[in-house]
Amino acid sequence: MIALKSALPLIFVIALIVFEERVSTPSCKIVDQNPNPRSRKIDDEEEDFKVMMVANLLLMGSEAGYTNIYFRDSYTTKFFRKSFERLKPDMLVVLGDVSAKGSGSTNSNWLSVLQQFQSMLGPFLGLPLHIVLGDRDIGECNKLNAKSVNWIANSLPGLDSAGCGAFEVSNVSFVSLNAVAMLCGNNDLRFSVEKVVERESVDVQSQYKESNKGPNGPNEWREGLNSLWRESGVPSGSGPVLLLHFPLHRTSNSCGGINSLKINNGKHINESSKTSENRGLVGTGPYELSHTLPPNETEYIFQALRPRIIFSAHTHNFCDHIHKDGTREVTVPAMTWDAKDDPGFVVVTFRQNKAVTVSQCSLARESHVLMAYASVLVLLFSTALIASRSI
Template identity: 60%
Template sequence: MGRALRPLLILFIVTVALLAYEDRVAIPSCNVVPGGGDFDEGHVHGEDRPGDLKVMMVANLMLLGSEAGYKNTLFRDQYLSKFFKKSSEILTPDLLLVLGDLSARGAELTISEWSSVLQQFHSLLGPFLGLPFQVILGDSDMGKCSGLNARSVRIARNFPGLDSAGCGAFKISNISFVSLNAVALLCGNNELRHSVEKAVEQESIELRMESKHMKDVVNESSEIRSPASEVGWRENAMSSGSGPVLLLHFPLHHTAKNHWRGNMKTSDSSCGSAKASESRGLIGAGPYALSQSLPKNATEYIFQALRPRIVFSAHTHKFCDHTHPDGTREITVPAMSWDARNDPGFVVATFRSSGKAVTVSHCLLARESDVLVVYISFVCVLILVNIWVNCTKHT
């Protein structure tokens, strides 16, 4: 009897070990990025200070909805679901932001197909559904420049705070956030661009009225001018960094004179110009090259109008920390999809209750290759145990 039970005991031990490993790899690994706030790594892991706002930012989830195969449904989705649960327990964020490319092929989907993507998204979020969250639209969600129109942002009505142009503005814990439809700003003439520029101007007016109590500034807004032709736009007396937290899918324009802190892992000084070859070349590459960023005139227009406190962007699939010439800090959130990177990640930003300091942490998930090796090993052990049991029965 003892000999017959030995294979089952081995299988039990291996199963317990697998479950323990699966639970462990679902825990994100976070490191504080120097600059923009106090270097306080313990603060990221739950030692909150009263009044601080902790925001978890993810991008490029590249969900497939009903098109997801068995590998995504049984393996990736299960892992991400555990990851979100662990992140909620350990990081205790107050807000979740998704910076575009929720879907891998959103621009090609029908309304019913989009519904399956949303269902997949909600099932992954788990405990985050009880938190405030906002989703902005990316190029994979909207499509190519030539096809941008009101229909391109039809999915926006499913997310809180987004208007018909795919823009949004909200305040939480006295921190103001503004999200812009960067896809429309990237493209030249399209039906959405004018609406996005109007949203930028309206937000700028409200910011100046709040900071200077100048209601007569509304009279200056009778004519809306495009940044493509009017780079100077209008004089804005607000100081740099006095505006809202800006959320975009595409990074802002970077000049050669700009300073890059670089990629934390490789110290890559060229991280602002990601190459398409860095993508794993699977789904979700999107209709735009990974090196794509907003044009110079659109970037200057945004800086002049909004004077953002800090900028968070995405699209390039990798983490980057960049300081613009006026001192504005821009964080590029990495892709959170194994289809884009073997080591996906995300960002946690903690906004201090006092002052304007922002502590940014770059977090990494487990490598897909490492997780797959363990699962394959488990299957091999299961096969060997089964062979052992059969051999035992015949002896």
């Protein structure tokens, strides 16, 4: 009995280590908008290219407190490591808001945020990486500065001076846009982003015409293409994978309790924002969580780019939405306890048969981890108390 009591602290420590390893391992499930069985298998021979997409890390850099440095950041590092080991992705995409308040920080603190992020990546450092600019990174419209955006964009891989990027990996074409600038009125950054959209639109049209050119010239249009498609000659879904921080405007609430975008007196209201507001500075602003790109910019993107699929962020919650033209948009949840109690991310598999499989991955709740730590401390204290009384 005495030997068992003396061994209890060691047993608790081992149990805690095992618990930490388990809770840092993601749990993933396929979210399939297409019932085609060919797109439901993740580990078949047709699998081509797997991308892990995260968002809203909200790092504080040199301004981080002890709780973030020694607890939350430590677990985020474990999340990345265990996700890499289990899912074996080929690329990492961050859909904005790497920084909690980068737009209001000094250049040195922004660099410390990037160093903090790099230290978390672990095995991901060997993979292709793309980071989209978010509103926390570069600020609101009234604070948007082309010079500072250019400086931040230059510190990130694959972005031009306007904060946009276009690249191809493993025969999958991606376009990322500075959605923050597209929210604003007449400014140089917005015009620069629209130039990128126009340039990519020309590429989409030329690639589509080239791929559909037969021995006697371009193929005739298939029956059923609506007049909207005929205007540019490129059907919906023929363009690149589109990466944004802000979601596109949506006319219907397709996500229910997962990401409820309701309309009240003409204003969007996100039910989940009430929870985030309780988390203080990190969980709120600069923009409300219900912000989406305006309808005119949304239609402009659809007309010009004909995106294959869209990935966005900002709301902190997962959403899988089908737009009226059939284009699928997946909103990636926040991967930080600073934004919500149950962080997550998505894994996207692009296949050789052009199918796209999206898996939603969940991570441990902060409240569950804290309860486990509290339970261990109580047990250790009780054991020590019993042992002292038996002496």
